[in-house]
Amino acid sequence: MNSSNKHTIKRRSFLKKSILSGGGLILGFNFYNCEADVEIAKKAIPSLEIPEKWNELNAFLKIGNNGVVTIMSPNPEIGQNIKTSMPMIVAEELEVDWKNVLVEQASLNTDWYKRQVAGGSQSIRQGWESLRKVGATAKQMLVQTAANRWSLSLNECKAQNGIVSNIMNEETLTYAELAEEASKLEAPKEVKLKDPADFKIIGQAKKNVDIEPLLSGKPLFGIDTKKEGMVYAVISRPPGFGMKLSSLDDSEAKKVNGVIDIFKFEDSQSDLRGIMNEKVAVIANSTWSAMKARKALKLSWVKSDAVENTSDHDAGLNKLLQERQKEPRRNDGDIDKAFAEADIVLEKIYEAPFLPHNCLEPMNFYADITGDKAEVLGPVQTPQWARIRLAKLLDRPETDITVGMTRMGGGFGRRLFGDFVIEAAQLSQKVNKPVQLIFSREDDMVSGTYRPASKYRIKAGVKNGEVTAYHLTEACVNGNMYDNITNFFPAGAIPNMRIDTNSLESNISTGAWRAPYTNFLAFAEQSFFDELAKEMGKDEIDLRLELFEKAKSNADAGYEYDPEKSIAVTKLALEKAKWGKARAGISQGFCMYYSHNTHVAEIADVAIEDGQAVVKKITCAIHCGIVVNPLGAINQVEGGIIDGIGHAMYGDLSFEDGKPSANNFHQYRLIRMGEQPEIEVHFVPSKEDPTGLGEPSLPPAGGAIANAIFKATGKRLYKQPFVKEDALLG
């Protein structure tokens, strides 16, 4: 939090400039974004006037002399709705009417804000306490100012709806009247936070703060950036992994109207996407000219390294599935002894392909690296990472570099990698002009950081009707599951448990994809438990409930999930889905999964219609602590479920000679309108601090539908995408 004079002065002059200069990059951005924001506020408060004077209480908020409050949203917005929900948390503790709040997107500022990252479903969970303190601190400064004027103690004053009242009499002072004086106070070291029972904004349905500019098509996204003197760039990258440029003929391309420059350049930082490549940049005065000239380039590419095939990955992963690590990731008890003594042993293998992220807004970024300027602006989930890389590229201190954030047309993990930020900066530096770099859809799908292909071998042993052994072996391209996943279910519930993970090294760039690892592991594990229950002659729900009870009685076993919450979401889902009360033609499948600190149970209703298995409904029960904004939260959960179904059913990318099998949506199937089921979302009521929400509803979807499809068709699914496994799903 900022309370020092130095920052205050810097910040004030910053704001002043931002009003005055429309042209500068970051300042211009804030100003322009502000215009859109003001428009929103005007809808909400028709009488809203932009204050003549803002008083800044800390880095997160300023109060106008007319009572309008601006709250900064510190983190990148990728569609997870934190631009609405993070400021709601500040506003709650500040005690202002949400109708009087304007929200502004912050730029990267590591002095003022912590963890400006969109990833891991952690923005709300990790920001919760500090955002509350930000609001509470400012409130206390306002109340203190009133108390000073009335010569009262803090306890004798009360703040509500932007007004401080003297509880001894009827006197009141508005925040607008207090803000200037309050802004000069030292920030209190300790503040009292509200009792969640008194929340008035948190827990209420609040609309997306960007709804008006989204409805009217106002510029909000990185790709919408337009700046004085800006040129457009596209880049030809190798068409496959393990390939390099062998010749370039740009004679035809140079004839295209609007072309400014065509040149070769290299990755400056070889570890960016795990590959070092020579690329060809086309700079032009419009996007179309750049794209058209790029098509007119005559390029040939040759092998420079291994060019890989999906069949090679398959063989490599199959081999790794049978290998044990010297040091397993988890090793409870003695699985070998338990398997030797088991009455039943079940072993199954589950397989998943690579997946591209396919953010609908393709990768793009704006960079102005001219003269003394080092300014970049655009959609990136990790602005700080980008700045560290830029500092290295430009050999300048990070403090020289400005990173602005725009709303993002999706992230899904692709924008955790700022390769495009570095490319944009390289190009701007080379042509000495501000550059807007844009990936075509083909560039975006072919130059990915894909969800790696992976396989799981799961083996369980049963003795006297109890699951006594569990062995999970992961084989995955370029790396293995995060450490905390080894502490997920069924850890603690089965006495002998081992996890081995083996990585198949590849030159294909891979990375996090919404709910990394668990996006597929949940299906594998949870359909395995259904199959295991059947082998044991047990009800699949009873088996899980018994295992949760075992984990409860084994609290020291080293696991991360909460068995009580697992039971709570399971029971709520069963009740809401009317589990076991069969309706004609409907088969139900269950899946419960914990990830990103959140417990989720989903039940799929599947019917056979015209010879096809159709997912009719998903009933979801979720425990994510306090729900900050139910309107946004339900949207996240529904979207995660449909995304989970879509990718389990259709998501597929393979490689041949290093080249991806799809480069645009005519070759890559995403779930579309009409393929989504009915969805019901039920939150377990809670007063606990909020946990993740952007990802956790996705992993269980694949497992729930696979288990329901088995009930409907008698066929077990082991391989994604399901659509390739069964004509019934085609």
Next chain:
Amino acid sequence: MATYNIKVNGKMHKVEADADTPILWVLRDHLNLVGTKYGCGIAQCGACTIHVNGDAARSCSIPISSIAEKEITTIEGLSDIVRHPIQDAWREHDVPQCGYCQAGQMMSASSLIKQHPNPTDDQIDTAMRGNICRCATYKRIKSAIKTATK
């Protein structure tokens, strides 16, 4: 390069462009109307949907040379006061997540309800299948279309 006079959102614009320039890029780069989005460039995702003479069309695949006298409407021109019934319904349902596809979704939906004032589920699915929402807000999109036609 040639000079074209095109009518966008009721206003005439003079544009210097190559004949093959897609309307999408004319709107975005020449006219600064960036509400119409680029998603795939091959009419497979619907992010660039506009109205041509009132009907939904994919602007990424329409060259400027084929527009002639036809009237173009973009999201910016759907309603001067952002109160088209589709926009009202989108607002009511708080449809967007990332929001990138939503201009295209609203342009397709507004064309649909003009043709079918009371669309069936099948008509909605058919009309909207060309518009990908990567965040998968399909449920709210469908609810909003129904609200708009109540």
